[in-house]
Amino acid sequence: MSKTFQGKVVVVTGGASGIGLATAKRFSELGASVYVTGRREAELAAAVKAIGGDVTGVRGDASKLADLDTLYDTIQQRHAHIDVLVPNAGGGSMLPLGAITEEHYDDTFGRNVKGVIFTVQKALPLLRDGGAIVLIGSTAAVQGTPAFSVYSASKAAVRNLARGWTTDLRERGIRVNVVSPGPVKTPGLVELAGPDAAAQQGLLDFMASQIPLGRVADPSEIAKAVTFLASADASFIAGAELFVDGGMTQV
Template sequence: MTGKFENKVVVVTGGTSGIGLATAARFAAQGASVFITGRRQKELDAAVESMKGRVVGVRADMSKLADIDRLYDAVQQKHAHIDVLFANAGGGSMLPLGAITEEHYEDTFGRNVKGVIFTVQKAIPLLRDGASVILTGSTAGSTGTAAFSVYSASKAAVRNLARSWTLDLKERGIRVNVISPGPVKTPGLVELAGPEQAQQQALLDYMAANVPIGRVADPDEVAKVVLFLGSDDSSFVAGAEFFVDGGLAQV
C-alpha cells in the first residue's frame, strides 16, 4: 500500500526523542525519505534503528550554522529537493528573573530562535515550491510561566517567524505553520524536574492537573497534527498556530 508521503523528502530536526522521534517515525511509515538530526551519535543511531523505512541520521547541533550546512549537504547527496521541513530542534531550562544569565539566554535563543531561523533560511534553495514548513512553538509562547520567561519569549518569537515567513515565501506557495504543544511526556520535559523519577512524576501529575482534559499528551498525538500540516490535507493553512494542548491555553 502506498503511503501518503511516498516519494516525499522530509527533514525533522531534533528527531532522536519525544515529538521529533514520533513524527519522523510516522513520516517514514507513510513512505517518506526522512532525515533526522540529533546532537549525540548514540541516541541518533538508536533513533534510526527504531524506525522502519528510509531514515538517515545526521549528527548536528542546529544552533551551529556549519552543522546546518552539513545536514543539507547530506540531503543533497540523495535528493534534489525537500517537501516537508519540521524545524523541531530546541529546548530550554528554567531560571527566574533575577537569576537569568547571559549563558542561559544565549543557549535558549541559540537553540530556539537562531537555530530555527537558519534551519529554514538555509533550506530555501532545496524547498520545493508548495513545500510545507512546520516550526515547533509552545503554549509557553502565549502564556506566562514562572522561571520560564526566556524560553517563553523564544517560543513567542517562533510564532511570529511563521507569520512573517508566510509573506516572504508566498510567491513560491511555501506554507509555514507552527505547532504549539502543551505538556507532553518527553525526556526534555521530565528532565526539567531533575534526575529523580519521583520528582519527574510529580511534575507530570502537576501539569496533568492543570490540563482541562486531565492528562499530559503522548508525543504521537502531536506527531499526527504535524503530519496533517505537512500533507496536502492542510493545503489552505498558512501562518497558523495549531495548539495541541488539551485545552491548556484555550479555556
C-alpha cells in the first residue's frame, strides 16, 4: 500500500469505533502518525491496538474544551503540528417533535456542532498552512427523517461550517471539506434500534432497501473517502460535500 501520508500528523476525534476507527486505521496504513480520541478508556485502548502503527490515544470528550486542550497539548509535546484534522466525534438519538427535551438538544448539538467548532478552532495554532480538515456530515442533513430532526439540523450546521471556514482559512491554504455518509454499519447506527439483535438487523435491512446499491456501507468505505479528500489528489477541492451513500440521495 502506498504511504500517501508518510511523515504527516493526523488527528481523528471519536476514533474508538465505527467510522472514526476505520478512518484512523486507514491513515495509519497510509503512513501517518495518528492521534485518536475517545471518551471511554477501555474502548480507546482497544482501538489503539486495532489501528496499529504510530498511533496515540488521548482520552477525552470533544465537546469539553478542557479535554481538547489536553489533546492539543499532547500533540504539541510530540509533533508540534497537525497536517490533517478529522473532527469525527459526534452522534445522536431519536426523539419526535413534541418529545424533544433540552437535554436531547444540548447533547446532540454539543457533540455535533460545539465539539466540531472548538475541535477545529483550538487546532488552528498547530494546523499547518496547506493542511486539510475533513468534517463528517450525514445524508440526514438533506432528508426528512421521522424523530431525527435535531440530529439532522446539527449535521446541516456541519455542512455550512465547511463553507464558512473555507473562506476564513483561504489565506492559509487550508482546505475544508465534508464527507456525508449514508447508512453505515456502525455501533452508533444499530443501537438506534435498541439492544435486540433482530431489531438491529431489521433496521439494517430496511435501510439497505432504500439504497440503490442495495446495501449499507462498511466503515472502511467512508474512511477511503476521507483520506481522498485529505490527500494531494484532492488539492483543488474545497468547501465541497462528498456524499458516500450508495446513491441514496442522488437518484
